[in-house]
Amino acid sequence: MRKQFIILMMIFTGWGVLGIAPAYAHRVTVFAWAEGETIYCTAKFSGGRAARESLVEVYDSQKKLLLQGKSDNNGAFSFPIPKIDDLLIVVEAGAGHRGSWQIKKAELEMKANSDSNADRPLPAALPPAAAVGDSEPKINPEPQSTVSVDSKELERVVAEVVARTLDQKLHPLTVMIAESLNPDPGFREIMGGLGYIFGLIGIAAYFQSRKRTSKSDRN
Amino acid sequence: MHIAEGVLSGPVLAAGFAVTAVGIGIGLKKLDSEQIPETGILAAAFFVASLVHVPVGPANVHLILNGIVGLMLGWAAFPAIAVALLLQAVFFQFGGLTTLGVNTAIMALPAVTCYYLFAPFIKKKTKIASVAAFACGFMAVFLGTILLGGALYFSDENFFEVASVAVSAHIPIMIIEGFITLFCIAFIKKVRPEMLG
Numbered sequence: 001m002r003k004q005f006i007i008l009m010m011i012f013t014g015w016g017v018l019g020i021a022p023a024y025a026h027r028v029t030v031f032a033w034a035e036g037e038t039i040y041c042t043a044k045f046s047g048g049r050a051a052r053e054s055l056v057e058v059y060d061s062q063k064k065l066l067l068q069g070k071s072d073n074n075g076a077f078s079f080p081i082p083k084i085d086d087l088l089i090v091v092e093a094g095a096g097h098r099g100s101w102q103i104k105k106a107e108l109e110m111k112a113n114s115d116s117n118a119d120r121p122l123p124a125a126l127p128p129a130a131a132v133g134d135s136e137p138k139i140n141p142e143p144q145s146t147v148s149v150d151s152k153e154l155e156r157v158v159a160e161v162v163a164r165t166l167d168q169k170l171h172p173l174t175v176m177i178a179e180s181l182n183p184d185p186g187f188r189e190i191m192g193g194l195g196y197i198f199g200l201i202g203i204a205a206y207f208q209s210r211k212r213t214s215k216s217d218r219n
Numbered sequence: 220m221h222i223a224e225g226v227l228s229g230p231v232l233a234a235g236f237a238v239t240a241v242g243i244g245i246g247l248k249k250l251d252s253e254q255i256p257e258t259g260i261l262a263a264a265f266f267v268a269s270l271v272h273v274p275v276g277p278a279n280v281h282l283i284l285n286g287i288v289g290l291m292l293g294w295a296a297f298p299a300i301a302v303a304l305l306l307q308a309v310f311f312q313f314g315g316l317t318t319l320g321v322n323t324a325i326m327a328l329p330a331v332t333c334y335y336l337f338a339p340f341i342k343k344k345t346k347i348a349s350v351a352a353f354a355c356g357f358m359a360v361f362l363g364t365i366l367l368g369g370a371l372y373f374s375d376e377n378f379f380e381v382a383s384v385a386v387s388a389h390i391p392i393m394i395i396e397g398f399i400t401l402f403c404i405a406f407i408k409k410v411r412p413e414m415l416g
Contacts, residue, residue, distance in 0.1 A: 027312050028223070090225075098223040185270065185311040193266050193306040200302060201259030208252035 028054070028099030031178040032089045034081060034107055035167050042178045043075045043091040043099060050075030054093040061086040061105075084108045221269070221307070221322055222370065224315035231373050235321030242297030242327055250295045257414075261288045262299035266306055269313060283392065286359030286400045289330025290338060290352070291414075296330035297323065321370050329362030341404060341415050348408060349401055356400030360393040361386075 028051050032041035039058075043051040056077045057068045066082040071091065087108070090100045227235075250258060261284075268282040289296045301323045307313040314322045333355045340351035364386040407414055 027221075092226070098226050100225075189310040190267060190270065193303075193310045194263050196306055197259055197263045197266060197302060200262075201255055204255045204259075205252070208255060212252070 028093045028097050030091045030099040030101040032101045033174050038078050040078045041089050051093040054091050057090045059088040221314035222318045224317050235324045238324040239320040246294040246297035258295050258299050262303045266303040285326045285330040286356035287403050289334045290355050293334045297327045300327040325366040329359045333359045352401040352404035353397040356396035357393045360396050364389045
């Protein structure tokens with residue numbers, strides 16, 4: 001019964017399942033993260049192609065537009081943190097394509113703390129770090145020397161340096177995560193969808209057959 | 220061809236759902252038991268077709284197959300495409316649930332239109348049938364992009380330019396779909412001509 005046609009459509013289906021070429025379409029995946037005082041954002045289509053020259057809009061939690069711009073050729077966009085708030089980054093890639101990513105307030109607050117610390121002048125004790133390498137440190141027993149750094153200051157400075165170094169060290173990792181976010185549907189999704197469709201055929205056929213048997217009972 | 224969530228305005232979304240609801244209603248009413256397997260298979264083909272990408276230009280270019288779906292199913296294209304799009308939205312995050320109505324209308328209305336335009340010619344001589352099949356595949360995508368442009372246009376006028384870009388971006392797909400429809404019809408005509416009756 002209509003075997004050939006079914007086989008033909010199976011071929012299409014198999015083509016879809018197996019022969020999926022690198023893609024250009026559908027879904028825009030946005031990934032954004034804060035680093036130092038900057039928010040970096042990348043946008044790409046399913047299949048990994050960059051959403052280049054796309055409109056990027058940044059909203060706060062009140063849905064107020066904070067800033068907008070265009071992504072570059074690699075689908076990347078960066079901007080200074082405009083506000084400590086839940087930020088929604090929306091990328092519009094044209095023809096109804098749109099994706100978004102939210103950066104939580106907490107993430108930015110963490111950054112802000114280390115940043116505000118950075119604004120304060122370093123303790124007088126620290127610049128003389130050079131003094132450590134001084135040729136005659138012994139002749140310089142002035143009271144403000146490194147010894148006088150109180151533990152709080154020290155903690156702050158260390159935290160700041162660690163935060164900065166971590167940002168640096170984590171940068172490649174963050175980029176890697178951004179790149180590995182693959183929005184393409186996998187085999188499981190495809191098979192799941194097909195399963196639903198065939199299930200629906202089954203349900204429809206079941207009701208049709210019941211209709212038919214009840215009709216034939218009556219006859 | 221899939222419009223994402225949050226792009227369209229409320230009235231356009233509502234109109235999409237209204238059109239789709241009517242289409243599904245008519246489609247289900249016209250669907251007889253003989254047509255169920257065919258509808259399902261075509262829905263499955265439509266479901267995966269959007270995973271077949273054609274690398275042309277920077278735009279959204281993938282197979283749609285709404286021409287052949289319409290030609291084979293007529294009004295039943297509505298339920299078939301609606302189900303396939305729903306599953307695409309859920310599993311692939313293509314399109315979205317709020318835009319399901321609009322997206323279904325964008326792809327199924329041309330399918331039904333092409334059914335009325337071209338189905339009568341398919342039963343004729345091979346030459347005429349081939350031309351009609353190609354035109355069917357071509358026109359279904361073309362009309363789809365016009366509707367896409369319309370939906371975007373009514374939501375936000377700035378989108379008009381973008382929409383015309385989408386039409387030109389789909390030209391390769393129109394040609395490819397034309398040939399696919401042609402080959403499918405030629406094949407069915409040879410092995411199962413009664414299916415087209």
